[in-house]
Amino acid sequence: MRVVLPIAAALLASPALAAPATYTVDPTHTTVYFGASHFERTTVRGRFGKMDGRILYDPDSGTGSIDFTVDTDSIDTGNRSLDGVLRSAQFLDAQNFPVARLQANRFIVENGKLVAVEGSLSLHGISQPLRLEADRFSCGETVLFGVRRNVCGGDFHASFPRSAFGVTRFLPEVGDLVTLQVSVEASPAGAAEPAGK
Template identity: 30%
Template sequence: MKHLFFTVAAGFISLASYAQTTWAPDKAHSKVGFTVTHMMLAEVDGSFKTYDAKITSAKPDLSDAAFEFSTDVNSIDTGNERRDGDLKGEKWFDAAKYPNLTFKSTSFKKGADGKYKMTGDLTMHGVTKPVTMDVAMMGPKQMPGRDGKPGPEKVGFKMTGTLKRTDFGVGSSGGMPVSEEVELRAAGEFTKQ
């Protein structure tokens, strides 16, 4: 009986050590954006104001992190209402037909000095293709609380990558005045739940 108790207890401890931890974005300190080159002369930045993200990990250092992200295409913001309206239209994102952009990681490989390579499936404009991003991770670390007690555990990420917009059918009709290559950028803080 004693042997059975220790076997069961060891099993529970083993399961607990592999439990998935979820991390949620601190949206006041996070952003999701992109950059394109207009007329091959000047860069134009944009962002998505409405998005959701989640990270899950079984390891305390998040070296096995899995990322999920989704955004409302209608929340696109380039600082110009006319351009934003055009981007939501049929020639570009066709937000009425494809209102969401999603990403789900398939691998997260550790490099040196807190650098990682993340690959995942990006779905945009009804097309799903793999995308690889460079990731810098800061933390995780325990934050100080306001009352002198330990606060929440947080981690920071900076992610960059590129894609070819016409691979996803975005602005694929000829004569578009912006670059084929789009630079992706996401950065922010995540709080352990």
């Protein structure tokens, strides 16, 4: 059974929440990795170090949305020279396009399990549809360092052609297809409390 639901519906796994809530991405437990082929021999990989995001969730109306941003200047491949090239106008053009943005309003649920998130990716001044496949996703209560909080989190992956965003430098030697690996955790704003309560 395949059901398309608003993004909020997947958060119903957290029964303690009965009112509209804004989930805030935890940057210390959220990572965005990318990869692209180099001469079809190896894969150049890297990550983005700065990000922010919100999930608006209203269980009463069954509506919600994701707004997730990445600072393109925070790209890190472990090679400073390469990072400079990727930040330049040849690729990300971080000076003119400092933010990449994912906006989504649908979760794809099959047999009660989240399998994908659908929305759009804005990069290099261009927006294109993007589907993130869910490797796993769940919501629940955690206790860390004596603090209790509700957390939703999961691992997702996607791929897209960079040429669709006008990033065509060094094609085809540097591959067109870019893969993304996204791990995200988020909690309702102000929801944390001492574990003894």
